[in-house]
Amino acid sequence: xxxxxxxxxxxxxxxxxxxxxxxxxxxxxxxxxxxxxxxxxxxxxxxxxxxxxxxxxxxxxxxxxxxxxxxxxxxxxxxxxxxxxxxxxxxxxxxxxxxxxxxxxxxxxxxxxxxxxxxxxxxxxxxxxxxxxxxxxxxxxxxxxxxxxxxxxxxxxxxxxxxxxxxxxxxxxxxxxxxxxxxxxxxxxxxxxxxxxxxxxxxxxxxxxxxxxxxxxxxxxxxxxxxxxxxxxxxxxxxxxxxxxxxxxxxx
Amino acid sequence: xxxxxxxxxxxxxxxxxxxxxxxxxxxxxxxxxxxxxxxxxxxxxxxxxxxxxxxxxxxxxxxxxxxxxxxxxxxxxxxxxxxxxxxxxxxxxxxxxxxxxxxxxxxxxxxxxxxxxxxxxxxxxxxxxxxxxxxxxxxxxxxxxxxxxxxxxxxxxxxxxxxxxxxxxxxxxxxxxxxxxxxxxxxxxxxxxxxxxxxxxxxxxxxxxxxxxxxxxxxxxxxxxxxxxxxxxxxxxxxxxxxxxxxxxxxxxxxxxxxxxxxxxxxxxxxxxxxxxxxxxxxxxxxxxxxxxxxxxxxxxxxxxxxxxxxxxxxxxxxxxxxxxxxxxxxxxxxxxxxxxxxxxxxxxxxxxxxxxxxxxxxxxxxxxxxxxxxxxxxxxxxxxxxxxxxxxxxxxxxxxxxxxxxxxxxxxxxxxxxxxxxxxxxxxxxxxxxxxxxxxxxxxxxxxxxxxxxxxxxxxxxxxxxxxxxxxxxxxxxxxxxxxxxxxxxxxxxxxxxxxxxxxxxxxxxxx
Numbered sequence: 052x053x054x055x056x057x058x059x060x061x062x063x064x065x066x067x068x069x070x071x072x073x074x075x076x077x078x079x080x081x082x083x084x085x086x087x088x089x090x091x092x093x094x095x096x097x098x099x100x101x102x103x104x105x106x107x108x109x110x111x112x113x114x115x116x117x118x119x120x121x122x123x124x125x126x127x128x129x130x131x132x133x134x135x136x137x138x139x140x141x142x143x144x145x146x147x148x149x150x151x152x153x154x155x156x157x158x159x160x161x162x163x164x165x166x167x168x169x170x171x172x173x174x175x176x177x178x179x180x181x182x183x184x185x186x187x188x189x190x191x192x193x194x195x196x197x198x199x200x201x202x203x204x205x206x207x208x209x210x211x212x213x214x215x216x217x218x219x220x221x222x223x224x225x226x227x228x229x230x231x232x233x234x235x236x237x238x239x240x241x242x243x244x245x246x247x248x249x250x251x252x253x254x255x256x257x258x259x260x261x262x263x264x265x266x267x268x269x270x271x272x273x274x275x276x277x278x279x280x281x282x283x284x285x286x287x288x289x290x291x292x293x294x295x296x297x298x299x300x301x302x303x
Numbered sequence: 304x305x306x307x308x309x310x311x312x313x314x315x316x317x318x319x320x321x322x323x324x325x326x327x328x329x330x331x332x333x334x335x336x337x338x339x340x341x342x343x344x345x346x347x348x349x350x351x352x353x354x355x356x357x358x359x360x361x362x363x364x365x366x367x368x369x370x371x372x373x374x375x376x377x378x379x380x381x382x383x384x385x386x387x388x389x390x391x392x393x394x395x396x397x398x399x400x401x402x403x404x405x406x407x408x409x410x411x412x413x414x415x416x417x418x419x420x421x422x423x424x425x426x427x428x429x430x431x432x433x434x435x436x437x438x439x440x441x442x443x444x445x446x447x448x449x450x451x452x453x454x455x456x457x458x459x460x461x462x463x464x465x466x467x468x469x470x471x472x473x474x475x476x477x478x479x480x481x482x483x484x485x486x487x488x489x490x491x492x493x494x495x496x497x498x499x500x501x502x503x504x505x506x507x508x509x510x511x512x513x514x515x516x517x518x519x520x521x522x523x524x525x526x527x528x529x530x531x532x533x534x535x536x537x538x539x540x541x542x543x544x545x546x547x548x549x550x551x552x553x554x555x556x557x558x559x560x561x562x563x564x565x566x567x568x569x570x571x572x573x574x575x576x577x578x579x580x581x582x583x584x585x586x587x588x589x590x591x592x593x594x595x596x597x598x599x600x601x602x603x604x605x606x607x608x609x610x611x612x613x614x615x616x617x618x619x620x621x622x623x624x625x626x627x628x629x630x631x632x633x634x635x636x637x638x639x640x641x642x643x644x645x646x647x648x649x650x651x652x653x654x655x656x657x658x659x660x661x662x663x664x665x666x667x668x669x670x671x672x673x674x675x676x677x678x679x680x681x682x683x684x685x686x687x688x689x690x691x692x693x694x695x696x697x698x699x700x701x702x703x704x705x706x707x708x709x710x711x712x713x714x715x716x717x718x719x720x721x722x723x724x725x726x727x728x729x730x731x732x733x734x735x736x737x738x739x740x741x742x743x744x745x746x747x748x749x750x751x752x753x754x755x756x757x758x759x760x761x762x763x764x765x766x767x768x769x770x771x772x773x774x775x776x777x778x779x780x781x782x783x784x785x786x787x788x789x790x791x792x793x794x795x796x797x798x799x800x801x802x803x804x805x806x807x808x809x810x811x812x813x814x815x816x
Contacts, residue, residue, distance in 0.1 A: 113716055140722035150717035154735040163731060164721035209717075216721055 062088040063124075064220050064251055065110060070119035072105055079105050081275040082119070087220070087253065092246045094262035094283065095255045097272035098298060103255045106272065107222050110253065111142040140168055143213030147225040149205040151197035157184070157208055158193040161215045169216065176215075183211040187241055203234030207241055214245075221245070223254040259302055263287050271295050319797055326793060330786050342397040344579040348424050352576075353377035355400040358390035362535035364429050364554040365403035365574045385533055386496045386772065391416065392781040394577060402577040405552055407467060409575045411498040415779040420580035429554040430568035431500075433516075434541050437564045442547060447567050449522040453515070454569075462514045463570060466499035476514040478521045489525040491516045492546035494534035496776040500552040503773050505601055512550040515569060532763035536673075538563050543677040590783075597783045603774050607784075610770025611791060617687045617766065618753045624692025625752070629699025632656070634729065636700065637707040652700070659697035665758045667694055672762040683764045687756065695752050702744045706737030739810045746803040750796050757792075767791060 065087040072080040079102040095103045108114040112128050112135050121128045123138050152160050161180035165171040184190045187207040206226055227235045239261050246252055246265050262269055269286040271279040273294045290296045354377050359366040361383040372379035382399055384390040390402045391412045403426050413419050435443045453459045461474040495501045501510040508529050520527040530546050537549040555565045598604040632652045639649035668690040710733050718728040760769035771788035775781055
């Protein structure tokens with residue numbers, strides 16, 4: 052699953068070039084460069100306020116970079132003439148606070164984008180929703196509303212909703228941070244299965260166990276830059292910078 | 304859940320019954336209050352007027368003459384009413400000391416109220432004429448020619464005698480059979496609360512002025528069209544071209560001549576003083592007779608029905624227009640709030656909101672009718688729908704915007720991350736939640752709108768309130784028409800509230816276990 056041995060151009064899904072983001076002159080991200088290849092599972096760790104989430108949200112342009120480029124299969128998302136909606140279809144996203152649509156049933160949450168965006172016929176969308184709900188183990192909740200689910204169940208639905216558009220890459224923005232501890236496991240196990248199925252994933256997380264065990268590459272964000280980037284084994288067992296050593300001593 | 308629902312339902316209807324019962328209780332208090340003694344009469348001649356409180360109809364010659372007393376230091380108060388009947392009602396209740404009004408309608412008032420009397424001494428003599436725009440001297444000359452012809456033929460005298468005097472009803476005016484009407488339409492503005500010159504009978508406007516105008520139209524070979532409106536709007540309507548002439552028992556005064564021209568005079572009348580008659584026994588009509596004369600005689604309930612129809616039509620269409628305007632503006636404004644785009648559109652929306660919310664609805668209605676559509680012949684219902692719709696749109700816009708802003712930003716981020724466009728996100732995700740949140744505030748706005756339409760009478764529309772007013776002007780009974788109209792508004796609002804409560808509960812069903 053590691054991308055190291057297939058270094059062809061076709062494998063590159065996302066490319067970030069010289070990306071800078073600042074709010075009112077306050078720099079959050081400073082000249083970030085990285086490449087994300089098909090099949091990679093990338094964990095992003097770092098202290099709070101270091102720009103992890105801003106970086107992740109820039110990848111589907113929920114945040115607009117102040118400077119630099121984000122290329123998806125070579126198409127620059129920051130170009131105003133690019134139809135960002137078409138590209139977002141291929142970049143799934145899971146949020147810390149789930150953001151399920153409370154006015155729709157679970158199944159309708161899953162069917163909305165396939166029907167409205169991908170113009171899928173209703174029967175087909177319904178079958179797709181059923182199979183995705185089965186995959187996350189929530190078939191019995193199809194006709195209930197989001198407020199009747201536990202946090203863990205909501206996040207599993209949110210993952211299924213993002214999968215419904217058959218994305219090429221999935222972005223996870225602290226997917227377990229808002230959960231009660233006993234519900235973290237069910238969400239992580241779904242994510243683990245997803246990684247094993249070959250899905251390209253970028254995960255902002257505080258779950259060091261997940262980062263170490265599941266990801267193929269780990270990025271440590273600090274001081275507005277990617278301070279360290281390496282395999283999880285190297286990051287956790289052989290940290291190079293004092294900043295990372297200090298961070299790990301606090302979270303492990 | 305089922306049990307709770309049915310219990311709640313019964314509580315609702317019990318509350319409704321309680322409200323209606325309280326309404327009837329208040330009404331019966333009003334009934335008994337009517338029978339109680341009012342103050343003794345203090346005005347016995349013109350000399351008694353200084354220092355008293357005098358009722359007049361706004362803009363009439365009585366108003367103009369009595370206003371002189373206001374400024375002479377005698378502490379005379381003038382109360383100006385929109386209708387003569389309202390002034391008479393206030394006199395009966397002792398709120399004012401005397402009413403100064405034209406002699407003929409005064410006679411009609413006194414005939415209908417045996418506790419009132421007219422002082423023998425006349426207040427002032429005056430000549431009636433029709434008002435006409437200063438820029439329309441061609442029509443003025445033709446009308447004067449017609450008027451002189453009618454005087455010479457004795458037609459005018461016959462018309463007046465048909466309404467006044469012992470031979471009343473014996474010489475009705477009938478249009479000649481061979482009239483050809485190729486010269487267009489003569490539009491006459493009037494205020495049909497001024498018996499016997501102009502008043503409602505059997506659903507149409509009749510009276511001396513109206514028959515005379517018909518005779519003039521016949522002579523000129525024109526169709527006659529009558530527009531009923533408030534008395535103080537008649538001159539404005541003629542000035543702005545809404546009507547060709549105003550025939551409303553109008554006296555030529557210097558003040559009026561500044562703004563408008565007059566035809567030759569067609570009759571002489573006098574302003575008289577109505578006071579309470581201390582010797583008379585209290586009015587004898589019991590509630591049943593009043594009800595009969597207010598609603599059943601000559602199918603007078605039809606005025607209420609017709610008014611109710613217009614009120615509902617205006618309210619529903621204006622609400623729809625308000626929703627459309629409100630949603631468009633709310634989307635522009637919330638888009639601006641969130642993204643900073645649409646600066647110019649947002650600026651224009653802000654102007655609209657400030658102007659509409661910063662001026663009274665009635666003033667807006669009058670501006671739209673007399674200024675914006677001043678020279679256009681347009682259906683008044685459409686004018687009212689536009690005015691109330693544009694007004695309501697401003698309030699709906701802010702309500703809906705607050706609803707949109709109350710939805711967590713994560714909702715639209717989630718939708719956009721799935722590839723939904725801004726519009727799809729709004730329609731499928733944001734609006735359904737926003738509308739549910741603001742439904743109580745929106746209901747409230749539509750209740751306000753329904754009641755606000757009661758000012759439609761100012762542009763001469765027969766809405767529910769004016770329907771009651773017409774009956775009031777015929778029967779000179781204020782209580783039952785007013786209470787009846789109030790009851791109808793109350794019932795509509797209660798039906799609307801119940802319906803929205805049910806809708807709200809259905810929308811909230813996904814939030815309950």
